[in-house]
Amino acid sequence: MKLYKVKLLTVTCEILAQKNIIEILKKHNITGYTTYEVEGNGARGLRGQGFKNEKNVKVEVIMREDKLSDIVEEISRTMFANFALVLYVSDISVVRTEKF
Amino acid sequence: MEILQLIQSNLLTPIILFFLFGIIAARIKSDLKIPEAISEFLPIYLLAAIGLHGGIEMRNAGFENMLIPMLVAIGISLLFTLNHYQILRRLGKFNLFDSYALASTYGAVGAVTFSVGLSFLKNQGVTSEGYLAAILAVLEPISFIMAIFLTNMAVAKQIRAKKQSFTNDDISDIEIGIQETKTKLSQILHESITGKAIVILLGCIVIGYIIGEEGFSSIKIVFDEMFTGAIVIFMIEMGIIAGQRLGDLKKVGAFLIAFAVIMPTFNGIIGVLVATIMGLSLGGAVLFGLLLASASFIAAPAILRHAIPEAKPSLYITSALGITFPYNIIILLPIMFIVSSITHDVEGSIDLFNYIPWD
Numbered sequence: 061m062k063l064y065k066v067k068l069l070t071v072t073c074e075i076l077a078q079k080n081i082i083e084i085l086k087k088h089n090i091t092g093y094t095t096y097e098v099e100g101n102g103a104r105g106l107r108g109q110g111f112k113n114e115k116n117v118k119v120e121v122i123m124r125e126d127k128l129s130d131i132v133e134e135i136s137r138t139m140f141a142n143f144a145l146v147l148y149v150s151d152i153s154v155v156r157t158e159k160f
Numbered sequence: 161m162e163i164l165q166l167i168q169s170n171l172l173t174p175i176i177l178f179f180l181f182g183i184i185a186a187r188i189k190s191d192l193k194i195p196e197a198i199s200e201f202l203p204i205y206l207l208a209a210i211g212l213h214g215g216i217e218m219r220n221a222g223f224e225n226m227l228i229p230m231l232v233a234i235g236i237s238l239l240f241t242l243n244h245y246q247i248l249r250r251l252g253k254f255n256l257f258d259s260y261a262l263a264s265t266y267g268a269v270g271a272v273t274f275s276v277g278l279s280f281l282k283n284q285g286v287t288s289e290g291y292l293a294a295i296l297a298v299l300e301p302i303s304f305i306m307a308i309f310l311t312n313m314a315v316a317k318q319i320r321a322k323k324q325s326f327t328n329d330d331i332s333d334i335e336i337g338i339q340e341t342k343t344k345l346s347q348i349l350h351e352s353i354t355g356k357a358i359v360i361l362l363g364c365i366v367i368g369y370i371i372g373e374e375g376f377s378s379i380k381i382v383f384d385e386m387f388t389g390a391i392v393i394f395m396i397e398m399g400i401i402a403g404q405r406l407g408d409l410k411k412v413g414a415f416l417i418a419f420a421v422i423m424p425t426f427n428g429i430i431g432v433l434v435a436t437i438m439g440l441s442l443g444g445a446v447l448f449g450l451l452l453a454s455a456s457f458i459a460a461p462a463i464l465r466h467a468i469p470e471a472k473p474s475l476y477i478t479s480a481l482g483i484t485f486p487y488n489i490i491i492l493l494p495i496m497f498i499v500s501s502i503t504h505d506v507e508g509s510i511d512l513f514n515y516i517p518w519d
Contacts (some may be wrong), residue, residue, distance in 0.1 A: 076465040110401040112200060113462050142469040 064157035067128045071119045071135065072098065073145040074107065078117045084134050085140075092160070105142040116144070122152065122160050137158045145149060166494035173275055173283065178392045182305055182399015187406070194397040195211070202394040203285045203458060206275045209383045209390075210293050211361045215368020216376055217290020226291035229438055233295050234302055236434065236452060240276040240427055241267030241303045245310075247423075252415045254475075256314055256490055260307040260473030261464045265480050266423055267303030269296055270454035271357060272391075272398065276489045277450040281443045288443035290410070293453070297361045299451060300459060301352035308348060308467040317377070348467050355432070357459060401481060408478045416475065420455075420483035424492055428453030432496050436503040446493070453488055453496070455480035 071081055078095060085093060089128025098116045107116045123131070128149065139145055154160065170176060185192045218226075244263035246252045246279035254262065274296055281288055352358065368376070376383070408418065440448055457480040461473050 071293055074465075077469075079466065080469075111238065111458065111461070112196065113465075139469075 061155065063153035063155060066152060066157065066160055067125050067153050068150045068152045069121045069123060069128065069131065069147070070150070071121075071145065071147045072100070072116060073119070073139075073143055074104075075112055075115045075117045077139060077143040077145060078119060080139060081119050081135065084131060084138070087134075088127055090121060090123055090127065090131070093119055095119050099121050102144065102146070108146065115131055122154065124157075124160055163495055163498050166498060167491055168278070170494045171490060173280075174392050175388070175395055176277060179399040179402075179486065179489070182396040182401075182422045183406070184399075185396075186400045191486065192396075193400065194393065199394070199397045200405075200513070202390055202397070203271065204356065205390055206387075207271055207357055207360045208364045209387050210271070210278065210296065211364025212273060212368035212376065212379075212383050213289040214293025215365040216371075216373055217288075218365070219290075219372045221290060223291045223294070225439075226294060226327060229289075229291070229435070229440065230295050230298060232434060232438060233299055233448070233451065236431070237267050237269075237299055237303050238306055240452065240458045241306055244423060245307075247419065252419065256469075257311065257468050257470035258472055258475055260311045260314075261460075261468050261476050262419075262479070264303045264307030264464070265457070265476040266427075266455045266484070267307070267459045268421055268456035268460060269451050269486075270456050270458075270480075270485065271296065271300075271361075271384040272394065272448060272458065273454035273485060273488050274447065275387075275391050277493060280489075280493050280497075281446060282388070284443075286443035286446075287441065288447050289440060291431025292444060292447045293361065293365055296451060297358050297365070300358055300361075300456075301349070301463075304352065304460075304463050304467070305345065308463075309345060311468050314343065344467065348463065350462060352459075355459070355462075383403050398485070399483070402486065405478045405482045408474055409482060411474060412478050412482075416479050417483055420479040421487050424453040424455070424484050424488055425495070427481035428488075428492055428496050429499055432500050433503065436500065440502040442500050445504070446496050449496045449500070450488070450493065453492055455484045457481040457485065 073081065075097070082093065085091070095117050098118045100116055101107065107114065131150065132147065135147060137143075241263050244266050245259050248259040248262050249256070252259070278288070412420075428449040431452035432445045435445035435448035457477055460480065461477055464471060464476065465473060
């Protein structure tokens with residue numbers, strides 16, 4: 061079976077920043093993503109205690125390489141300063157490349 | 161003396177004791193936790209009970225005289241927000257974003273605080289005007305909307321000042337402000353009006369008004385008799401969250417700690433006096449004062465994190481939940497009750513607590 065190389069962008073951020081991330085993705089014509097609620101510790105202290113909107117969320121997006129740098133740039137520029145956010149990119153392979 | 165006595169007896173009510181218990185549980189790092197589904201359900205339940213109660217009272221007493229108190233409440237809330245901003249910005253030397261975020265947190269209302277107030281009055285055997293629940297719903301978004309609008313205006317002004325050295329276009333500050341704000345504001349307006357707090361509150365006011373006392377009797381056991389019990393469970397959760405945040409108080413700083421105590425006291429007492437002048441009852445004046453004294457800590461982060469992301473949430477959540485909320489329910493509520501009793505000239509209600517049989 062032939063596998064095609066694409067990129068996986070993973071963003072772990074506070075739950076109230078999720079909307080901003082998804083808006084940025086939309087702006088770059090990406091509609092598919094997966095999110096899940098997570099807890100953890102980091103520079104802004106233990107996250108996930110207390111109110112629901114103080115939890116963290118992990119957003120995973122698969123995309124082609126050509127869109128990646130614009131999106132990463134926009135997230136870094138608009139969100140790093142104000143939100144608890146960690147972002148990383150990994151290489152993955154998929155079967156149906158036309159989906160992304 | 162009466163005030164001290166009332167504060168003392170208030171300290172020993174289940175609501176306060178459970179709150180303190182929650183704080184202790186958090187401080188000793190217990191793993192005690194109210195399950196998430198329940199702590200999400202309880203605010204909805206409390207708002208539903210407040211709404212039903214308000215709706216029924218409005219049916220009994222009518223709401224023709226609601227308009228003036230509501231408009232006055234809106235006006236005062238906006239004025240207070242501006243006042244907070246000036247104090248925080250000029251005296252507290254906070255930056256623009258933190259100042260507006262804090263100003264609106266303290267200008268907004270706290271539904272949990274309101275529930276505790278209702279339960280406190282019930283405990284004292286005092287009734288209040290039902291339309292205060294409607295005022296609670298109306299006040300919820302107002303202070304935020306103004307703060308967000310003013311923040312955007314101020315940011316637009318700064319941008320314009322920088323641009324002016326390059327171009328000479330004549331667009332006024334207001335126009336730029338409105339342009340920048342329009343999309344953001346309508347989005348926030350829509351979000352807060354369709355947000356669960358306002359929807360459940362208004363929905364239950366309407367249902368309460370329709371069903372009246374008679375229809376209510378079948379659900380009374382859940383929404384009336386269990387009310388204080390439900391608050392008590394929620395208070396454990398509130399205590400735990402507040403307890404976890406006590407460590408953050410150092411970051412908040414002495415100025416904000418003082419602000420978080422003095423400002424509600426000032427706002428609350430003004431509220432009681434204004435309500436008395438408008439002819440609200442003894443209990444109504446207390447709740448009116450409580451509306452103005454309370455700070456929002458459930459709705460505030462959800463709105464502000466989005467609209468003013470530059471503001472530090474640790475400041476406004478910690479001060480509202482860690483200082484103002486306990487202060488309001490433990491100390492300020494009895495103080496406002498005494499003030500309201502004095503202004504309403506009801507000696508009898510004070511005697512309730514001072515009563516010593518002489519023979």
